[in-house]
Amino acid sequence: MKPLFLQIKCELGQTFKVAADLIDTVKETSEVYSTSGAYDLLGKFYLEEDQNVGRFVVEHIHRIPGIRDTYTLMAFRIFCDEQPDGLVERG
Numbered sequence: 001m002k003p004l005f006l007q008i009k010c011e012l013g014q015t016f017k018v019a020a021d022l023i024d025t026v027k028e029t030s031e032v033y034s035t036s037g038a039y040d041l042l043g044k045f046y047l048e049e050d051q052n053v054g055r056f057v058v059e060h061i062h063r064i065p066g067i068r069d070t071y072t073l074m075a076f077r078i079f080c081d082e083q084p085d086g087l088v089e090r091g
Helices: 015-025 053-061
Strands: 002-010 029-034 041-047 065-072 078-080 088-090
Touching: 002 015, 002 053, 015 029, 015 041, 041 053, 053 065
Parallel strands: none
Antiparallel strands: 002 041, 002 065, 029 041, 078 088
């Protein structure tokens, strides 16, 4: 599985509905956070290794009513603090 982060800008008054729709209808959704700044939501998604990112965004995310704009962030590695040295690579 490969992680994908999307910043999502919503139509006015649609943020909570968009967040609920992402959780309820997009199986790849892991987490959705409300944020401040230029975008309203930050979504974390897990895609299959062979799943096309562009196609996923267009066919699964952009079709949700109330989404105005997205910004895609690709993640390559995860580091965590479970070990004493503070940098453990996973995956």
